[in-house]
Amino acid sequence: MTASPDSPWFRNYRPSPDAPVRLVCLPHAGGSASFYFPVARQLAPQVEVLAVQYPGRQDRRTEPPVTGLDTMADLIAEALEPWADRPYALFGHSMGAAVGFEVARRMEAAGHGPTDLFVSGRRAPSLDRGDAWHPATDEEVVAEIRKLNGTGDALLDDEETLRMILPALRADYGALRGYRYRPGLALDCPVTAFTGDQDPKARVEDVQAWRNHTRSGFGLRVLPGGHFFLVEQQDEVLRTIREQLAGTPVAAPA
Template sequence: MTVRAAETTTSAWIRRFHPAPAAAARLVCFPHAGGAASFYFPVSRALSPDVEVLALQYPGRQDRRTEPCVEDLGTLADLITRELGTWCDKPLALFGHSMGATLAFEVARRLERDGVRPCALFASGRRAPSIHRDDRVHLSSDAELLAGMVRLGGTSAQLLEDPELVGAVLPATRADYKALETYRYAPGPALHCPLTVLTGDADDQVNLDEAAAWAEHSEGEFDLEVFPGGHFYLAAQAAAVIAAVRGRLATEVPGLAR
């Protein structure tokens, strides 16, 4: 992988809400299924200027809504890994929630394969990649898919009463679920970077055993952080989650204060 100093401009893939050229490290944030880069705007604001947040924008949503969605998680990981080659001139950490956690893991594997070791991987709200459930949400009807989004807590029921908004978010959400649910973990070398797993104690998408199973996927230091709440626990627990992220990064990155 070619590593060069990052430019101030962003690509279609990356949103740099609070540019911080002097930051000690960068944190790449991977959205959940149906999610967008804007989900991580508060994280960027909270960590800047010590840590520069790069929030990923997948195709098929918001300002990329005219682009075809990527329905294969491995392909998406390949595209993102290639994009991040520009940003590896300083310590790079990865944070993903739900689908984003599995995707961040696959990107971390590719980065390490290419000689770039992330300084930390944060996997939130997702069971270990090696644990498979036979989920088929992407085959649901539109009404079932929308009801599931509301039930998980990441989307307001009131917003989904807007037909225009539904038409904008539904295709990307379905494509993301297809990418996640057709993903199959391919055995390979464990990561070497520190791995922090974060989960809600009432999340029916991942139980504590499934969260703890992430430990087998890295030879680096492993931490499991459990917070009150369901699948989108991190909305109500934002301050505590950000503190956990900052604390781990401060351990790994010289000069970064807690």
């Protein structure tokens, strides 16, 4: 595994220096870069995967979590600039989809936009009024994660693990509550949206509204499953991503 020498934000589990395109993957609330280790393994060497590591988890657990989604997008976009020497796409699941959208906006404004934005398990930003759910206790947070099936029960039953992940989870849920979409230009890059047909957090009609956020192409894939459908449907999700990225133009030599 390698990471940028100048930034703690990215984990490169399968370096692929000859890949024509990178895929920058943004985790869900409470998630970490290692969630995308299987993605890096499957896409290399044709696609080089950079998994984002938010502060407050795993090897960044001693850092305070970022409590604002816009602040998170600012920091990631700044860290991503050195990696924009090669065509890249963004993929985000749940909270990561909202962060990815805001990163794409910032990168396009800077003249280094992504080739594609892939979003998963998240309603369109124009429908986002901030998540109303406000857990009063840690027990409510754990119950919500169990319901969404985002973390194995064995991890949630381990008290030491819970102590490590709960601060990041609370910060991420707070960031989602505080997020407010600011109207602006639609993205220049195409958007491909995924959702599970039983996802209570991302109804099909709400995910379909992502088409309003791009001036380029839009695609929607509805797959069997709930909020974490992509764990069971990973092969199908990655097949779609491979097909979409196969036509990415190769960067000209510097």
